[in-house]
Amino acid sequence: MTAPEPGRIISWHGNPSKPRYTPPAGAIDAHCHVFGPMAQFPFSAKAKYLPQDAGPDMLFALRDHLGFARNVIVQASCHGTDNAATLDAITKSNGKARGVAVVDPAISEADLAALHEGGMRGIRFNFLKRLVDDAPKDKFLEVARRLPKGWHVVIYFEADILEELRPFMDAIPVPLVIDHMGRPDVTQGPDGADMKAFRAFLDSRDDIWFKATCPDRLDPTGDPWNAFAEAVAPLVADYQDRVLWGTDWPHPNMQDVIPDDGHLVDMIPRIAPTVELQRKLLIDNPMRLYWPEEL
Numbered sequence: 001m002t003a004p005e006p007g008r009i010i011s012w013h014g015n016p017s018k019p020r021y022t023p024p025a026g027a028i029d030a031h032c033h034v035f036g037p038m039a040q041f042p043f044s045a046k047a048k049y050l051p052q053d054a055g056p057d058m059l060f061a062l063r064d065h066l067g068f069a070r071n072v073i074v075q076a077s078c079h080g081t082d083n084a085a086t087l088d089a090i091t092k093s094n095g096k097a098r099g100v101a102v103v104d105p106a107i108s109e110a111d112l113a114a115l116h117e118g119g120m121r122g123i124r125f126n127f128l129k130r131l132v133d134d135a136p137k138d139k140f141l142e143v144a145r146r147l148p149k150g151w152h153v154v155i156y157f158e159a160d161i162l163e164e165l166r167p168f169m170d171a172i173p174v175p176l177v178i179d180h181m182g183r184p185d186v187t188q189g190p191d192g193a194d195m196k197a198f199r200a201f202l203d204s205r206d207d208i209w210f211k212a213t214c215p216d217r218l219d220p221t222g223d224p225w226n227a228f229a230e231a232v233a234p235l236v237a238d239y240q241d242r243v244l245w246g247t248d249w250p251h252p253n254m255q256d257v258i259p260d261d262g263h264l265v266d267m268i269p270r271i272a273p274t275v276e277l278q279r280k281l282l283i284d285n286p287m288r289l290y291w292p293e294e295l
């Protein structure tokens with residue numbers, strides 16, 4: 001891989017290994033992003049990181065290399081509320097990608113309809129202070145109440161604000177998808193305080209989904225991320241009809257400890273050890289949220 005341009009970051013592996021685990025035919029990488037290309041799709045003036053280009057060609061080459069069939073592309077914070085790069089990637093996928101947008105809460109109904117037409121099926125609310133300047137709950141709630149039919153809300157937060165966010169999340173009238181399980185401390189184990197709180201939240205509604213993603217972000221013990229496997233496998237088993245999986249490529253902000261995507265795929269059979277669990281995690285569940293018309 002060529003060196004990054006000055007001031008721009010490379011957070012992804014230049015030569016990821018081929019996974020030992022082979023995903024089933026039709027498997028979906030349900031959490032990934034694209035960056036730019038910047039010349040065509042400039043980053044937001046408010047972006048908290050400035051990555052090197054990681055466009056659709058690279059994403060689809062990785063998809064094929066890892067043995068996946070489709071992607072769900074989540075608008076990354078570096079592109080702000082301009083979804084053009086994500087929409088472009090969805091268009092270039094020839095039906096093999098759908099997306100999650102980030103919108104100005106004042107967005108019109110016509111613009112929401114255009115996002116639906118472009119392949120978006122949800123919006124994301126990001127509560128990580130290092131990624132966004134503000135996260136206005138009242139405005140988020142207002143837009144969550146007027147989403148196109150069948151859409152959901154993706155929420156990204158860290159475990160320490162789960163309780164604080166409860167009244168807000170409880171009021172959202174569409175399914176919720178929680179990024180990276182709300183970032184629990186996986187070293188506490190499967191019965192640790194963070195996992196217990198997250199389970200109580202999942203038990204409060206049957207339309208809360210989550211992504212069993214990002215061992216690289218959540219497990220300080222490092223690759224092969226044994227603490228993640230131990231803490232997350234019971235959660236996948238107990239909530240097997242509302243869990244998704246994704247690579248998180250190009251791993252925004254992970255430039256200091258870049259994960260090997262092949263190793264991330266090899267986490268799948270450790271958290272979903274049976275063929276049936278793998279089919280739900282990689283096909284049935286994401287199809288219900290992103291391609292329901294095919295079911």
Ligand SMILES: O=C(O)/C=C(\CC(=O)C(=O)O)C(=O)O
Nearest residue numbers: 075076077078131248252253
């Ligand atoms: O890719 C992720 O899910 C996590 C991110 C980046 C992100 O969410 C964004 O840029 O919007 C992070 O923790 O830095």
